[in-house]
Amino acid sequence: MRQETAGSVPSVRHGVGRITLEVRQRLPAWKHGLYLATSLGVGLLISVLVLWASGVGPKGIYEEFVLYTFFNAKGLSNVLVECTPLILVGLSAALAFRVQFWNIGLEGQLILGGMGAAFVALNDYGPPEIRLWLMLAGALAGGALWTLVPLVLKLKLNVNEIISTLLLNYVAFQLLQDRIYGAWQAADRFPHSAQFDAGIERLSRIGFGDVGTGIYVALAAAVVVWWLIDRSRFGMFMTFVGSNARMSKAVGLPVTAVVAGTVLLSGALSGLAGFVVVAGQEYRLTAGFAGGYLFSGIVIAFLARNNPVAAVVVAFLLGGLYVGGQSIQVFYNLPAGVIDLLQAIVVMCVTASELFVRYRIIWRRQ
């Protein structure tokens, strides 16, 4: 894909009529930012037009997506609730992507994380005072465990992890079904588990709407991941392995261990997302508690360029989009797909900005 070199090769040209693309050798950071901001702006503009065409006028858009979402206590607390697991799956994806391991199994890992927490909670393992911590540990272990098979397959047999992690999502979902229709089914015979014990097995509220202490868990995870990537030795190895694995090997880095450690950690973070959902929002295992987090996690990591701090910001904004989206579904009677559409438009526009970052576009007159 990447054709740029340090000058020894003449720039590659693609002739498309009179438009020529030339590979850029160098792009200042401010220009890079400008292209990114412009493409984001274009994406938002198209999104506004789409909403407008669906009957939500500019005033409605402003109210639903800005005023009642970010500048209103109820809305803002909902955004924080929404973004808590989003931060974690975003970090999870960003970590794995940094070592070029395309973890498409976020949802499976999240389910296993939720199940790990539920396993501890439903069996009342350990003293009540530390029950939540044990649930958290169970979630981390469950999520990490679910990356183990794809990881070993990839490292030993070079099996494509995109396929293996993706398929394990379905396996995880079936396992969940097996539990909530089986051994863990609640006494009311609905397809969900019994409720976790209040005051012992639930994350408490922080006193701002429905926002729970899960948000602290997510922010703490973001700080840890930032430290890991930006400051620790392991993080520097990680970045090298992701940037050039052959070189990393030749320079003597423990490439396999770095990939394995990173991927297990990625799985653990998705598992942690499962924990904050089941222990902080649902208070039980439900059939659909993991729905949609795969796509969101990938979108967050992509838009944040695998940067943990940016991932928090993107997750927050995406949370706002979902909260605003829920109210326009109700008040304007629009299908849920509209929100996916808006997300996709923004992602595509940001992707398109890559073209301008990589190439200089020249119009030649004949």
Next chain:
Amino acid sequence: MGTALSLRDISKSFDGRPALADVSLDIEWGKVHALLGENGAGKSTLMNIAAGLYAQDEGRVFFGDTELTDNDPRHAKSLGIGMVHQHFKLVFPFTVAENVLLANPKGGYGRGLAETKRQIVEQSGKLGFALDPDAPVDSLSVAEQQRAEIIKVLLGGARLIILDEPTAVLTDEEAQALLSTMRVLAGQGNAVILVTHKLHEVPAYTDVVTVMRGGRKIETIASKEATPADLTKMMVGSALAEIKHRPATEHGVVLEVQDATLGRADGAGALNGLSMQVRGGEIYGVAGVGGNGQTELAAALIGLKSLESGTILMEGDNVTAADTRTLRRRGVAFVPAERMAYGLAEDMSVASNYAIAGVDRGEFGGPLWTRQGRIAATTQTAISQFEIAGAAPTTRAGLLSGGNAQKLVLARELREDARLLVVHSPTRGLDVRACAAVHRILMEARDRGAAIVLISEDLDEIFKISDRIGVINRGRIVGEFDAPADRHEVGALMVGHA
């Protein structure tokens, strides 16, 4: 017969580094013309100009009576100039016929494909080999893929066929079959150019040979009049070996390789019982034509590949099974031939690339906190010490020029306590000044007592700084010489059949 291609006073330079200087060449119809020279002699550049891939800086290109101005690959192809590149341009996983059709589209897909299949069978029959048009190209052997490339070029209407190092990837039998095919093509009235650095292919299979060296044409003579001795002399030059500025000081044996064997992916042997011994304080030059096991030797010494049999001893300890990490901890350093692939992470900063090995050793803080400030300061010192031009610690490594990128790799690898340096083609693509700097740096490391294995396809370089020279041919050291060695003896062993 008449002249097919005429190149007049061609000059070409890349970023100010001359690749070709005033080269003139005439290719005649009905003949196989060998273009002989060492790596970097300018053969491929010249052919890429003829095929329209590069534009010459100066000079003119004629095909028949037409002058090719503003040449490009499509134009060259339409006139009948076809090139089979060293790296094949086939699209996996499509079939032979689909690949040929892609390069030479005709009409609709269905009818075009049927017609193409018929032509492939007919054409391969004429050339005397079988090629299944329905075979997916990735199921073919390298030799068969090459045949597919040749058929593709011929069905594209080529009458001048350029083969760039076609035998480099073939076994001896396959190479002979290919060379016979070239004779058939010439017999049909086409012109064939065989770009090669293999001497022994010249007398038996070609009519005319042109020798190039250092971007210049040395001579064009009839192949049957060319003796191997003459050709060797023309290829490697008659420069006398330079006197060493200082003899190596005696140290103990650092590296010993015994009967190393290592296979290649295609089953051919890359190392076939290679043995060598290198002492501390000496530069051991491994001379050879590319593809005789140099890459595998470097990979084995640094632990990137493990030997199938044989032993590697380092300072008396058996390190045959040691991985790169272990070897590096023992003081092995590596300057790879492909510096952007194996030497640097081009998306990362100069400072990160410089410091990564030190970070691993704990020189820039513990595992929990990497001291970026100290990295930047140390890198700045290295930048001045190694004269890495145009680099700040924060510069992206991929933006460095070849010479400066190489200096960066050397700056990282050449530590005071390096015991063994494996250096592969360290000056490839560098200008004279950078070459001299790299050589000086290597000599200094030698004087500190390091053992240096210098693997290079550039004989000048080998002769300039080696204390001993081992000639590698078909995966083994076939002769060793103490400097100053006789260049022609070395050259003869390099190109001879071992």
